[in-house]
Amino acid sequence: MLHIAPKFQALLVFIEHRFYGESMPFGNDSYKSAETLGYLNSQQALADFAVLIRSLKQNLSSEASPVVLFGGSYGGMLAAWFRLKYPHIAIGALASSAPILQFDDITPWSSFYDAVSQDYKDASLNCYEVIKGSWAELDAFFIHKEGLAEISRTFRTFKNVRSIYSARNWLWTAFVYTAMVNYPTQANFMMPLPAYPVQEMCKIIDGFSPTATKLSRVFAAASLYYNYSQTEKCFNLEGEADAHGLHGWDWQACTEMVMPMTCSEESMFPPSSFSYKEFAENCMEKYKVKPRQHWITTEFGGRRIDQVLKSFASNIIFSNGLQDPWSRGSVLKNISANIVALVTEKGAHHVDFRSATKEDPEWLIMQRRQEVEVIQKWISEYYVDIKQG
Amino acid sequence: MLHIAPKFQALLVFIEHRFYGESMPFGNDSYKSAETLGYLNSQQALADFAVLIRSLKQNLSSEASPVVLFGGSYGGMLAAWFRLKYPHIAIGALASSAPILQFDDITPWSSFYDAVSQDYKDASLNCYEVIKGSWAELDAFFIHKEGLAEISRTFRTFKNVRSIYSARNWLWTAFVYTAMVNYPTQANFMMPLPAYPVQEMCKIIDGFSPTATKLSRVFAAASLYYNYSQTEKCFNLEGEADAHGLHGWDWQACTEMVMPMTCSEESMFPPSSFSYKEFAENCMEKYKVKPRQHWITTEFGGRRIDQVLKSFASNIIFSNGLQDPWSRGSVLKNISANIVALVTEKGAHHVDFRSATKEDPEWLIMQRRQEVEVIQKWISEYYVDIKQG
Numbered sequence: 025m026l027h028i029a030p031k032f033q034a035l036l037v038f039i040e041h042r043f044y045g046e047s048m049p050f051g052n053d054s055y056k057s058a059e060t061l062g063y064l065n066s067q068q069a070l071a072d073f074a075v076l077i078r079s080l081k082q083n084l085s086s087e088a089s090p091v092v093l094f095g096g097s098y099g100g101m102l103a104a105w106f107r108l109k110y111p112h113i114a115i116g117a118l119a120s121s122a123p124i125l126q127f128d129d130i131t132p133w134s135s136f137y138d139a140v141s142q143d144y145k146d147a148s149l150n151c152y153e154v155i156k157g158s159w160a161e162l163d164a165f166f167i168h169k170e171g172l173a174e175i176s177r178t179f180r181t182f183k184n185v186r187s188i189y190s191a192r193n194w195l196w197t198a199f200v201y202t203a204m205v206n207y208p209t210q211a212n213f214m215m216p217l218p219a220y221p222v223q224e225m226c227k228i229i230d231g232f233s234p235t236a237t238k239l240s241r242v243f244a245a246a247s248l249y250y251n252y253s254q255t256e257k258c259f260n261l262e263g264e265a266d267a268h269g270l271h272g273w274d275w276q277a278c279t280e281m282v283m284p285m286t287c288s289e290e291s292m293f294p295p296s297s298f299s300y301k302e303f304a305e306n307c308m309e310k311y312k313v314k315p316r317q318h319w320i321t322t323e324f325g326g327r328r329i330d331q332v333l334k335s336f337a338s339n340i341i342f343s344n345g346l347q348d349p350w351s352r353g354s355v356l357k358n359i360s361a362n363i364v365a366l367v368t369e370k371g372a373h374h375v376d377f378r379s380a381t382k383e384d385p386e387w388l389i390m391q392r393r394q395e396v397e398v399i400q401k402w403i404s405e406y407y408v409d410i411k412q413g
Numbered sequence: 414m415l416h417i418a419p420k421f422q423a424l425l426v427f428i429e430h431r432f433y434g435e436s437m438p439f440g441n442d443s444y445k446s447a448e449t450l451g452y453l454n455s456q457q458a459l460a461d462f463a464v465l466i467r468s469l470k471q472n473l474s475s476e477a478s479p480v481v482l483f484g485g486s487y488g489g490m491l492a493a494w495f496r497l498k499y500p501h502i503a504i505g506a507l508a509s510s511a512p513i514l515q516f517d518d519i520t521p522w523s524s525f526y527d528a529v530s531q532d533y534k535d536a537s538l539n540c541y542e543v544i545k546g547s548w549a550e551l552d553a554f555f556i557h558k559e560g561l562a563e564i565s566r567t568f569r570t571f572k573n574v575r576s577i578y579s580a581r582n583w584l585w586t587a588f589v590y591t592a593m594v595n596y597p598t599q600a601n602f603m604m605p606l607p608a609y610p611v612q613e614m615c616k617i618i619d620g621f622s623p624t625a626t627k628l629s630r631v632f633a634a635a636s637l638y639y640n641y642s643q644t645e646k647c648f649n650l651e652g653e654a655d656a657h658g659l660h661g662w663d664w665q666a667c668t669e670m671v672m673p674m675t676c677s678e679e680s681m682f683p684p685s686s687f688s689y690k691e692f693a694e695n696c697m698e699k700y701k702v703k704p705r706q707h708w709i710t711t712e713f714g715g716r717r718i719d720q721v722l723k724s725f726a727s728n729i730i731f732s733n734g735l736q737d738p739w740s741r742g743s744v745l746k747n748i749s750a751n752i753v754a755l756v757t758e759k760g761a762h763h764v765d766f767r768s769a770t771k772e773d774p775e776w777l778i779m780q781r782r783q784e785v786e787v788i789q790k791w792i793s794e795y796y797v798d799i800k801q802g
Contacts, residue, residue, distance in 0.1 A: 067456070074711050109498060112714040112721045322463050325501040332501045336725050 025094055027380055028396055032403065034092075035084075039076055041069050041102075043272045058313050061275050067323065069102060074110050090406045092399055093117040096374030097350065098273070098281075100342075105324050108337045116339030116402040118395055119354075120374035126283045126353030127320045130327050133298055134288035135352035140203040141292040143222045143347055151226030155199065155245075156292040158238040162188055162195075179243055182258045190261040196293070198246035199225075204373040206347040209383040213373075216252050219383070222347070224248055278307035280319045283353075330359050338362040339402045341395060345371020364398065366391055414483055416769055417785055421792065423481075424473075428465055430458050430491075432661045447702050450664050456712065458491060463499050479795045481788055482506040485763030486739065487662070487670075489731075494713050497726045505728030505791040507784055508743075509763035515672045515742030516709045519716050522687055523677035524741035529592040530681040532611045532736055540615035544588065544634075545681040547627040551577055551584075568632055571647045579650040585682070587635035588614075593762040595736040598772040602762070605641050608772070611736070613637055667696035669708045672742075719748050727751040728791050730784060734760020753787065755780055 029036045040047045043064040048054040055061060081087045091114040095103030100122025107117040125131045145152040165171030166188055175191050176184040185191060205213045206222045218224050225245040232241045250259060277283070284300070287293040300317065307315050318326075325332040333340070333355075342355035343366040350373060358364045368375075368387050376391055418425045429436045432453040437443040444450060470476045480503040484492030489511025496506040514520045534541040554560030555577055564580050565573040574580060594602045595611045607613050614634040621630045639648060666672070673689070676682040689706065696704050707715075714721040722729070722744075731744035732755040739762060747753045757764075757776050765780050 067460075071456075071712070075708075078707065078711050110712075111725045112717060113711070318467065319464075322467050322502070323460070323499075328501060335727070336500045338724070 025377070028392075031396070032399070035086075035089075037077075037080065039073055041099075041272075042072055043275075055271065055275075058311055061279075061311065064272060064275055065280055066102060066105065066276070066320075070106050070109060073102070073106055074113050077113055088410060090115040090403050092402065094120075094377070095122065096120040096377045097122065100354075100374065104340050104342070107340050108324065108333065111337065115406045116341075116399065118341045118343065118399065120343045120376050121345070121348050121350050121354065122342060123283075123350045123353030124324065124329065125355065126350070127281075128318060128326055129284075130321070130329070131353045133284045133286040134291065136285050136349045137287045137291040137293050139346075139349035139352045140200055141290065143203045143206060143349075144199070144226060144292055147223045147226035148230050151229045151245075152292050154229050154238050154241050158195070158242040159192070159294045161237060161239045162192060178237075178239055179261060180258050181261050185261050194250075194259070194261045195242055195246050198249035199292075200349070202249050204348055204350065206372040207375055207378065208370060208385045208388060209381050211378065213378070215249055217249065218252065221248060221252075275311060278311050278315055279313055280316050282315050282317050282320070330355070333363050334360045340364075341366055341398055343371075343374075343376050343391065343395065344368075345373070345375050347372040348374075366394060414766070417781075420785070421788070424475075424478075426466075426469065428462055430488075430661075431461055432664075444660065444664075447700055450668075450700065453661060453664055454669055455491060455494065455665070455709075459495050459498060462491070462495055463502050466502055477799060479504040479792050481791065483509075483766070484511065485509040485766045486511065489743075489763065493729050493731070496729050497713065497722065500726065504795045505730075505788065507730045507732065507788065509732045509765050510734070510737055510739050510743065511731060512672075512739045512742030513713065513718065514744065515739070516670075517707060517715055518673075519710070519718070520742040522673045522675040523680065525674050525738045526676045526680040526682050528735075528738035528741045529589055530679070532592040532595060532738075533588070533615060533681055536612045536615035537619050540618045540634075541681050543618050543627050543630050547584070547631040548581070548683045550626060550628045551580060567628055568650060569647050570650050574650050583639075583648070583650045584631055584635050587638035588681075589738070591638050593737055593739065595761040596764055596767065597759060597774045597777060598770050600767065602767070604638055606638065607641065610637060610641075664700060667700050667704055668702055669705050671704050671706050671709070719744070722752050723749045729753075730755055730787055732760075732763075732765050732780065732784065733757075734762070734764050736761040737763075755783060 025036055028034075042049055043054055043061070049063055050056070050060045053060060054064075077091055081089060081091075093103040093106055093114045093116070095101070095117070097120075100119035101124050103117040104119040104122055104124055107114055123131075126136070141152060141156075144155060162175070165175050168174065171188065172184055172186070175181075175188060179185070179191055179194070201214050202217065202221045202225060205211060205215075205217060206220060207213070207217070209219050211217055211219075225248050228245045228248060229241045232244070247259075250256065273281070282303070284298040284303075286298050287296045289295050304315055304317075307313055321327075321329075338360070340363045342364070344351040344354045344356060345368045347370060351367075355363075355365050356367050366376075368391055370385070370387060371391070375388060376395060380389075380392070414425055417423075431438055432443055432450070438452055439445070439449045442449060443453075466480055470478060470480075482492040482495055482503045482505070484490070484506070486509075489508035490513050492506040493508040493511055493513055496503055512520075515525070530541060530545075533544060551564070554564050557563065560577065561573055561575070564570075564577060568574070568580055568583070590603045591606065591610045591614060594600060594604075594606060595609060596602070596606070598608045600606055600608075614637050617634045617637060618630045621633070636648075639645065662670070671689075671692070673687040673692075675687050676685045678684050693704055693706075696702055710716075710718075727749070729748075729752045731753070733740040733743045733745060734757045736759060740756075744752075745754050745756050755765075757780055759774070759776060760780070764777060765784060769778075769781070
């Protein structure tokens with residue numbers, strides 16, 4: 025965006041979502057209870073954007089200036105939904121890695137982890153199999169007398185872990201996030217990582233002697249995620265879970281953003297099902313609220329949302345990289361002449377929004393160029409429209 | 414609706430708006446403060462409708478059944494807005510007497526009272542002039558020592574009025590509401606009234622001897638509104654203002670439904686301007702809230718809302734009768750092939766929604782027939798669409 029704004033003589037506005045960053049409507053009490061957190065939801069966020077954009081345009085005497093929305097991930101969903109609900113305020117939206125179909129039963133619940141697994145399988149079948157087999161090794165420590173101490177040694181923790189789930193989550197996070205950020209160049213989105221980090225992880229796993237335990241191999245692979253800079257001698261597997269400010273997202277997941285996910289037999293994770301009842305009980309315990317299970321599809325459209333978008337919306341780009349497991353819950357096919365899908369095989373989580381680098385591959389340069397062309401078309405059409413009244 | 418539902422083999426559902434009738438989310442405390450009343454607004458109401466319709470369809474195993482919305486007045490606005498915001502939940506909306514353009518500066522602020530005045534002028538120029546002149550006679554009592562006692566005599570009040578504003582409001586209400594319900598048949602919407610009550614009021618005014626005071630004539634005319642049944646010997650000009658359950662509307666008007674109105678020199682009312690500052694101060698005093706002055710046009714579209722509807726909506730009928738002063742803030746011209754305006758010259762406030770009677774004029778029968786045809790078309794198209802997937 026910083027790169028293309030001058031081409032459009034555009035003002036760049038980064039709107040902070042209420043309850044994130046410094047936008048705390050009740051100050052330090054904002055996260056205190058369900059009563060204050062009730063104001064943290066996507067509808068309120070969209071309404072904030074509408075009020076802010078309108079007032080900004082008024083204050084800048086630029087009421088006729090077209091507004092184009094950019095959003096990645098949840099921000100991409102918001103961008104697409106904003107265009108659907110407030111077409112009079114923004115002329116178009118680039119929704120990157122926006123899984124608007126990841127709700128209810130629109131997308132198969134196992135898609136996400138199947139996609140993660142596919143990334144590792146594509147890198148190396150052995151890698152996929154080692155990871156898939158590692159969970160049983162981990163579970164074996166469960167019944168082992170010295171299990172936690174051994175895990176702690178294997179994972180080089182500061183102090184002994186209290187539960188094998190800490191190790192499981194630590195690995196899990198590394199594999200999932202690395203799949204999401206499997207970028208074609210060295211990057212530092214969640215963590216500093218080399219280009220194509222999934223491939224790098226698999227190289228580590230494949231490089232071990234076949235006699236090494238699976239667990240030592242996956243530990244080494246996960247260390248790439250947690251310690252690419254090689255500055256850490258030990259790890260804290262039970263540290264603050266909210267390193268990326270995701271506490272707000274937990275609340276949203278427990279109230280409106282209900283995305284059921286399972287692990288299939290074919291995934292590299294232990295098979296699991298989704299129990300709405302358990303999920304709801306967990307949310308009740310955590311926040312004293314019941315999830316609004318079908319709210320997102322009620323508010324924005326469900327299984328037929330492509331028909332809704334086709335008939336009642338225009339000027340949206342859904343961009344996705346197939347490396348990104350979230351891509352499976354997004355729009356991967358053109359919906360109409362002006363609601364288009366840009367899909368790259370090697371792209372990852374909103375890679376198109378990352379700053380351009382000299383190492384960017386041709387397909388990424390092309391993708392960004394296409395996006396600029398489409399946006400340029402929206403803007404030209406807008407000016408033709410207002411001229412004609 | 415009761416009449417046409419069987420033709421469509423339709424289930425009729427009357428959804429009560431939160432905070433009205435018996436739908437009190439906080440029981441008797443619902444109207445207690447801005448904290449509880451904060452949940453009384455049009456977005457929450459629309460969301461309620463969405464959740465209710467979706468859950469009803471699920472419970473009745475009728476998820477494929479098309480839903481058509483009917484709404485009059487504010488309910489008509491909600492019906493049109495619902496179709497705009499939730500096109501995936503209802504296939505069309507009949508919005509009768511829905512003044513969705515009565516916000517900000519979309520419609521001239523004097524239109525409403527100019528339209529009331531036009532009704533009386535059309536009935537009789539003398540009638541209009543008598544009413545127009547009566548306010549000065551009333552104001553003259555203001556400086557008169559025995560003013561309030563004389564007004565009380567003229568207006569046959571139970572006890573002396575405390576202010577000439579009581580008399581003014583009493584008359585004002587009678588003239589405005591009678592214009593709204595200037596129905597072609599005897600009716601009992603706000604009050605029991607004869608067919609074409611504006612014409613009847615004017616007959617009363619015109620029937621007086623020219624030497625009678627204007628005030629005695631307008632009192633007699635207003636008595637038709639308050640006492641058509643002729644059971645009242647005296648009137649209470651300072652009674653409970655909320656006879657029609659409009660307390661909720663007052664809150665909505667002070668928060669989101671800001672509809673600026675003025676009386677022009679040409680109207681039959683004393684000229685007046687609109688001061689947003691005064692309005693806001695009044696709301697602050699009453700409810701401890703500041704109005705969200707531009708919210709409705711931010712949420713649903715402003716001056717270019719016809720363009721928004723044209724591009725992003727379909728299947729809405731805006732029906733209006735030109736006798737109804739609210740018609741001036743509604744949609745009176747076709748917007749597209751499937752967003753149509755049905756306008757009747759002699760119709761009043763959502764007259765099409767009143768039960769059919771044997772006395773109904775031909776234009777009203779025709780209007781209702783047209784509405785049924787359009788709705789039938791939506792439903793047929795819906796079934797074609799779902800067959801084609």
